Amino acid sequence: MVNEVASVISNYEIASNYWQAILKAPEISRMAKPGQFINILPIKNWPKMMRRPMSIASNEHENISIIYKVVGEGTQYISDWKEGSKVDIIGPLGNTWPEFNDEYPILIGGGVGIAPILYLQDKFSSEGIKHHLIMGAKTGSEHFLEHSPDDGLLLTTDDGTIGIKGTVIRALEAIFHTPSDIRNYRICACGPSPMLNAIKQFASDYSIECFVALETMMACGFGICQGCSIEREQNSDAGSSYRKKYSLACIDGPVFQTNEIKNC
Ligand SMILES: Cc1cc2nc3c(=O)[nH]c(=O)nc-3n(C[C@H](O)[C@H](O)[C@H](O)COP(=O)(O)OP(=O)(O)OC[C@H]3O[C@@H](n4cnc5c(N)ncnc54)[C@H](O)[C@@H]3O)c2cc1C
Ligand code: FES
Structure with a gap:
């Protein structure tokens, strides 16, 4: 830093x-x-x-x-x-997204949450790694990418003015309801909390690995103020240790696996 x-x-x-x-x-x-x-x-x-x-x-x-x-x-x-x-x-x-081995990436950005997703997508594109990218927005005028399903790029809008009408979950369902040999999907997402919690639930329902980049309110940005704590999923040996119960979004994150944290 x-x-x-x-x-x-x-x-x-x-x-x-x-x-x-x-x-x-x-x-x-x-x-x-x-x-x-x-x-x-x-x-x-x-x-x-x-x-x-x-x-x-x-x-x-x-x-x-x-x-x-x-x-x-x-x-x-x-x-x-x-x-x-x-x-x-x-x-x-902060930290970075996990290394990918043979997992198939599904990248999802909601609103300006697309930012850390585009940086990850650049990496996959430069390495020739096939992936899907979903970007959700309220309406068509907020989109700056092209809806291009044949290239794995799916846009959604709440009002249906561009791409798939509805939230990014609709696009995820479209991918999962299309017959495919791919079994080892991994989701990486960033966006508003309700969107991330819906994706966390989807990933849990479909038993898919899922990582999210949180945009939790923060101050110092490097672990001093403790102002960005995230409640971890309780584990039996958590005891009374604060650091086992809470992570800091700025240094332990912003990227977390969804099964590590209670809420996004
Ligand atoms: C790790 C991280 C990455 C982020 N990446 C982006 C990004 O790529 N693009 C983007 O548009 N926004 C991003 N944000 C959110 C961005 O930091 C806030 O929108 C910005 O700080 C608002 O500042 P403001 O002075 O204009 O608004 P304010 O007048 O201070 O507040 C407006 C709203 O912005 C939010 N906010 C304010 N301060 C913070 C803060 N320090 N941290 C988080 N949210 C805050 C609050 O919800 C508040 O209601 C990110 C936040 C975090 C924590
Ligand atoms: S923002 Fe200060 S500890 Fe995370």
Whole structure:
């Protein structure tokens, strides 16, 4: 983990209130792995305690990118970053997705939860590993990918304006109801908690391995403040040890296997 002053290469809206910023950050780029995130100071004299965490969405030639929605003051400032401006970031933070051997990846992103999924997808694409990618959004104007079922890319919208009507679970059902020889699926997902909990349930019902990247509220981002605790599934030898009952999303995660944690 380093504290780096990055240069803004570009920063623009790629779909309705979905923004992408590309940052030249050679040090973080050199160390980063899919699933990891950065903690951002949105402006130089940011008066708030908490930086703003964002998943790394891509990593190429010393440049990393983030994909974000403007939801409050910090992300409003981030959307105002101009090409060439300098920004203070800490990273890479957190863990990474598990290694894949012969498991078949189904990657799922809900809203801006697509960010750490796209970084993982880049890895599979560059290694020629076949996979499915599902992205869910409320409506068509929030999508910046193409619905392309023949290429394993399924988009869903709540209102049916693009792709499959309904949630990402509909797309998962479509995959599982299509005859196939594949037996060893593994799901990797990131998005809002209700979506992740529905995927956790689906994976449990179908006995599929499932990993999620959580976007739990956090402050320091590296294990100091204890502000990002996640309740673990109870095991019989948990006793009274706090660390056996709780994990920290920032250092033990953000990626967790769903059967390790109570809720997403
Ligand atoms: C590991 C991680 C990765 C993330 N990756 C992305 C990403 O790739 N793209 C993206 O758009 N968002 C991501 N988020 C959420 C993002 O950090 C918040 O949207 C952002 O901090 C909001 O800041 P704000 O000042 O604009 O909003 P605020 O005005 O502070 O709050 C608006 C809402 O944002 C949420 N929020 C605020 N601060 C945090 C925080 N420190 N951590 C989590 N949620 C917060 C709260 O739900 C709040 O209601 C991620 C969060 C985490 C923990
Ligand atoms: S955010 Fe401070 S311990 Fe996790």
